[in-house]
Amino acid sequence: MLESVLKTIYVIWYRELIRFxxxxxxxxGMIMQPTLYLTFVGTGIASAMTFRQAPGGAPVNYLTFIYPGIIGMSVLFTSMFSGISIIWDREFGFLKEILVAPVPRWAISVGKALGIGTIVSLQGMILLILSPLAGLSLTLWTGLKVLPICALVGFAIGLLGISIAGRMESMQGFQLISNFLTMPMFFLSGAMFPLHSAPQWLQVLMVIDPLTYGVDALRNAIYAGIPEAQAMLQHSIAYDLSIVSLFAIVTAATGMTAFNRQG
Amino acid sequence: MSIVIVDHLVKRYGDFEAVKGISFQVDKGEVFGFLGPNGAGKSTTIKILCTLLTMTSGKALLNGFDVNREPLKVRQSIGLVFQDYSLDDRLTAEENLYFHGMLYNVPRALLKERMEQVLAMVELTERRKDLVRNFSGGMKRRLEIARGLLHHPQVLFLDEPTIGLDPQTRNAIWEHVLRLRDELGITVFMTTHYMEEAEHCDRIAIIDHGEIVALDAPKALKEDIGGDMVTVTTTNNPQLAEEIRQRYGIPVIEDGTVLRMEVEDGASFVPRLAVDFTGMITSVSVHEPTLDDVFLKTTGRAIRDELLDEKERFRQRRLGRRRGR
Known part of the structure; x- marks a missing residue:
């Protein structure tokens, strides 16, 4: 049984990567979108407004500030929309091949989410080449820390995407619901503006957004060794990752049952 | 020995009873066919046996495993070829097989050998590294059959395996299926619309409105009809149908533009008919009963009508897909 489950998880993961x-x-698309956000939106906002900076007037450039947020955004979008492949598989019949296999269905979700986690961590690594645009020079060690953070966030959100897609019949339905979730998650994550300068009611929403902790974890990793940027952090990396892990447990519970009721 | 045992199987959707308590058994090593119009309950029954759908009541054993209680063991015992293609067309033929072998836990050492075997069996060895999206319909079907056999199932389910394929490809697929039965002793359970295909089956069950209306070897079913089938075209079908019924006391079926009737001896009946209805009959033909006639007799409908519907449905689905639905 265990062997069969591991093989299932492996081969579903493997297929996800081949297809990717x-x-x-x-x-x-994976590289273009964040580049555009960083260069156009980031530069535009930075020059339109005086960034009121971190508490204590730390001299942090706005681009430096949003750069980890942009990586977080890419991870969020890529992993959430990866769920759409389930709807394609349903449309083209391949899902049936998976559903009639003599394997527990939760293993299918796990394999898929691991595949998504792997892809977004590669994506996170690639986006590190944009760091000079954000006025940062990163070390290899930073890169190695970004990788598992992206993988964890991607795994958790990937399962959320799977749990939606597994229960949806149409492409449009999936897009509607996933947009409805990703947009607020992104806006409230502290990717584009810092939590501490937001009004109270907005701060409340930001605190309950799980992506806030993913973005903060990325900031922890990327700002390591830059003393003036430390003021932008909210929590320790351990705290951030604990919250993201809790979130992953919740999405796993819904994602792993996504295929249970269907034929 | 029975490998599939179905006992009073019922499937209800709300008030609608799709399968009305059918019972039958399939022997090990036989080619068993399900024949029936759309919505007769064929696919529903197959889906229940494959554990893709739960039954409302009844009992079904497959390879000795209870379909309700041991779905994973049942799934391991069966190979499936669905009505619609179910390959990943972004993967190569080999990758599709590898994926399947892993899901069915075929031991690593065996997997490579089995892949070569099944690819050779369906004559796709040379195309094994090609993406499935570049395959023709017939090649995809053959690959699916190869995939269905990779884990050496006891029963291979084929749901309309030859739909939308040209006659040559259909014949080729049949050759493969029959060879499997002969060489591996595998049991084949299939549904089809094509009468000439049903002839290949060892036994067929004709299913209509969720009930089995006939179950026997094709030859026996045809012999049941007894005599010969006479098909007549006339100048006035409804009127003549009535008159023939009254004069000879036999049932007459109006089937499209023709009248069909079953008589004991065609050679002596036709001259009488020609004399009795001189000038009203434009053509007569006599033939031995076919499965078409069996179908017509047991369900009251010709399967050709169903076939047309099916083709139309298939075409529309493909069009819909091309539009990127």
Missing amino acids: FREKSQWA
């Missing part, structure tokens, strides 16, 4: 590497356009 064969689709060249996905690569382009």
Whole structure:
């Protein structure tokens, strides 16, 4: 039984990667979108407004501030929308091949979410090449810390995407619901503006947004060794990762039952 | 020895009873066919036996495992080829097989050998590294059959395996299926619309409105009809149908533009008919009963009508897909 479960998780993960590497356009989109956000939106906002900076007047550039947030955004979007492949599989019949296999269905969700986690961690690594644009020079060690953070956030949100897609019939339905979730998650995550300068009611919403902790974990990793940027952090990396892990447990509970009732 | 045992199987959707308590058994090593119009309950029954759908009541054993209680063991015992393609067309033929082998826990040492075997069996060895999206319909079907056999199932389910394929490909697929039965002793459980295909089955069950209306070897079913089938075209079908019924006391079925009737001896009946209705009959043909006739007799409908519907449905689905639905 255990062997069969591990094989299932492995082969579903493997297929996810093969499909990803064969689709060249996905690569382009994955890098283009964050680059545009960083250069156009980031630079635009930075010059339109005087960034009121961190408490204590730490001299942090706005681009430096949003850079980890942009990585968080890419991870969020990529992992959430990866769930759409389930709807494609349903449409093209391949899902049936998976559902009639003599394997527990939760293993299918786990394999898929691990695949998504792997892909977004690669994506996070690639986005590190944009760091000079944000006025940062990163070390290899930083890169190695970003990798598991992206993987964990991607795994958790990937399962959320799976739990939605597994219960949806149509592409449009999935897009509607996942947009409805990703947009507020992104806006309230502290990716674009800091929590401490937001009004009280907004802060409350930001505190309950799980992505807030993912972005804060990325800031922890990326700002390591930059004393003036430390004021932008809210929690320790351990605290952030604990919250994200808790979130992953919740999404796993819903994602792992996504295929249970269907045929 | 029975490998599939179905006992008073019922499937209800709200008030609608899709399968009305059917019972039958399939022997090990036989090719068993399900024949029936759309919505007769064929696919529903197959889905229940494959554990994709739960039954309302009844009992079904597959390879000795209870379909309700041991779904994973049942799934391990069966191979499936669905009505619609179920391959990942972004993967190669080999990758699709590898994926399947892993899901069915085929031991690593055996997997490579089995993949080569099944690919050779369906003559796709040379295309094994090609993406499935570049395959023709017939090649995809063959690959699916190969995949269904990879884990050496006891029963291979084929749900309309040849739909939308050209006659040559259909024949080729049949050759493969029959060879499997002969070489591996595998049991094949299939549904089909094509009468000439049903002829290949060892036994067929004709199912209509959720009930089995006939179950026997094709030859026996045809012999049940007894005599010969006479098909007549006339100048006025409804009127003549009535008159023939009254004069000879036999049932006459109006089937599209023709009248069909079953008589004991065609050679002596036709001359009488021609004399009795001189000038009203435009053509007569006599033939031995076919499964078409069996179907017509047991369900009151011709399967050709169903076939047309099916083709139309298939075409529309493909169009819909091309539009990127």
